[in-house]
Amino acid sequence: MSRLSIIPKLKRRKILDAIASGRRMDGRGPEEYREISVRRGVVEKAEGSAEARIGDTWVVAGVKIEIGEPFEDTPDEGILVCSADFAPVASPTFEPGPPDEASIELARVVDRGIRSSDALGLKDLCLIPGRKVYVIYIDLCILNHAGNLLDAASLAAVAALMGAKKPIYEVRDGEVYPTGEVEPLKLRRLPIAVSMAKIGDVIVLDPTFDEEEVMDTRITVTVDEEGNVCAVQKSGPQGLSVEEIWKAIEIAVNKAPMLREKLEAAL
């Protein structure tokens, strides 16, 4: 238990009262996001990169593209590897060391949205079936944790992929040779993660750090541009009623287009 997480427990009453009154501690309504910004191309050495900010939450995603061997059970598909680092710069509660379960979960839920929607078209990323495929690494670096890391990480990851360029290889005599040319990585889908916290009897969108400290549970629903759901993750120590789940799905489907606009507008 860090010092940082004790304070919100004491603030719990205040946070609950604020939510019940319809205005949260920072003045937002229950279904309102904080200010969102997405910017692409923040790291030149990466094949693709982006930063996403939601309020004070700040995540940078970098895409690196290499050539590797496919997995045995998917010989004709490229490989997607998504990982997250909760850098100690981001919060007094983060310590250096191997990834803990929160960072593993973050990376896996971001990965699930991109993989389930087949945003990358992994079958198009095969050079020689069974031997050479593209390996797309998405690395998420958390720079400031002010709550709702998941939505920011997901935005940053997809934005980084949107701007990524993959090196072109020539296949000759069963080998691959770099041509020195690059082409854009085509994205077929833009999956958008929308996270909500259940606090008391209210579902609030885009929880802050303090709200996450007192929340009963969180639910993330990832939505594609057709309004289909391509990932869900309930995470937290309390249960949800079926009605609360229906409401969360509805909020996510309604809010995703606004976030997608931010993605598409990003330079």
Add this chain to the structure above:
Amino acid sequence: MSEEKWRRVDGRAWNELRPIKIESGVLPNADGSAYIEMGRNKIIVAVYGPREMHPKHLAKPDMAVLRCRYHMSPFSTHPRRSPGPSRRDTEIGMVMRYALEPAIFLERFPRASIDVYAEVLQADGGTRCASITAAAVALVDAGIPMRDLVAACAAGKIEGHIILDLNDHEDKYGEADVPVAYMPRLNKVTLLQMDGVLSPDELRRCIELAIEGCQHIYELQREALKRKYEEVVEEVKEGE
């Protein structure tokens, strides 16, 4: 009409669970334990605790800490899996904890730990759900006070059909997988994940179908627990 005629790879109807066998109290050393077979899944779960927390700094002054470890034996899948913990195992351990925590009166055991260890001996799709189902039985077997049981199973979609309790083939080749854990008495969903693609309406149908499956599994959990106590009664009678 087509829903009636259509059959799955293993011959089940769309809303049919695999055969399930649950036994409680199978491990002599554990405080509580359970063994589950759900189709070809074979999983054994041990509960140790409430006991003193090690390392001590992880203890909470006002409640017990539930820890869950999910592990697959190297021989449980084809090809062999590496015996070390994978990122998937870590995530499943975490969601198991979130699925079980709401059912336990953790506040009764300040500073203690309750450790749940799930060992997958054979995996055939739906191991996280089967592990949660068995873990709930093992927690009761350990005598830990519970608000409710937790039953779990998945629903999903394959070839356009919504189905209950996906096996490994359906999980790999289907369109979506929605694992759900549910507390039947309290009417609360404690595990909800999804991968694949579903319309919001299909997702709702999957969750509703999975809850129906959980209600059936709940009955099997209760039977397994009762059976254990009936056996004890028999033994006592024989002893007299």
